[in-house]
Structure formats: C-alpha cells, structure tokens
Amino acid sequence: MRTSRFFLVLLLAGVAVALACSKKSNPTQPGGGPTEPFDSGTFTSGVFVHTYNTAGSFSYHCKVHGSSMSGTVNCSTGAPDSNFVNIGPGGTNTFSPTTITVKPGGYVKWTLVSGNHSVTSP
Numbered sequence: 001m002r003t004s005r006f007f008l009v010l011l012l013a014g015v016a017v018a019l020a021c022s023k024k025s026n027p028t029q030p031g032g033g034p035t036e037p038f039d040s041g042t043f044t045s046g047v048f049v050h051t052y053n054t055a056g057s058f059s060y061h062c063k064v065h066g067s068s069m070s071g072t073v074n075c076s077t078g079a080p081d082s083n084f085v086n087i088g089p090g091g092t093n094t095f096s097p098t099t100i101t102v103k104p105g106g107y108v109k110w111t112l113v114s115g116n117h118s119v120t121s122p
Contacts (some may be wrong), residue, residue: 061122071095088115
C-alpha cells in the first residue's frame, strides 16, 4: 500500500512539472519572432556571453551607438556550439562579424576590442 502511494505521489509530481513547463512564456519581438532578451550594460573592457535557447533569428545592437551598430544571431540545429564576435575592432563602431550562427543551447561570446559599447537585445 505504501509503495502504491509513493508511486502515485511521484506520478502527480511529474504531471505538475510537465504542466508548469508547458506554460512557459515565449516572448516575441514586435514583428512576431522569438526574442532572447539580454543587456550587457555599457562596458569598456572584457567579454559578454549569452546562451541562445530558442531557434530563430535574433537581432542585437549597441545601446551607445544605436541601430547603426547592430548584428544578427541565427540559431538553428546543426550550427556550431558557440561563436565569437569582436566589438569595435580597429577603433570602429562595429560588431565583427555582423551575422553569426549557433545551435539552440549554444552561446555567443562578444569580446570588447576598443571603445565603450553594449550588447543589447531586442
């Protein structure tokens, strides 16, 4: 009898977890696509890393320089586990490269080369 109750409790706990996961929100951009919101804040040295959990195409920009300094991360199955972007190479206000690809669960590492910049999405 105790064994039956134990398994019933485990079964109910599993159902509760499944229901909670199915209600997970999926924020979208104004255009209707998925988002992976983040903000590095303005920094003058170092790196910023973000893990992409959802497949899709995600834009990002520098809050300091606006839409003139932007890039895109494409997240799709079969892509590399990680990718790397330089910020401000050669004293420019650019991300290099501007478009990269990672797989869901993969990460992007932005490295500040020069200047004051941020990495922000959306």
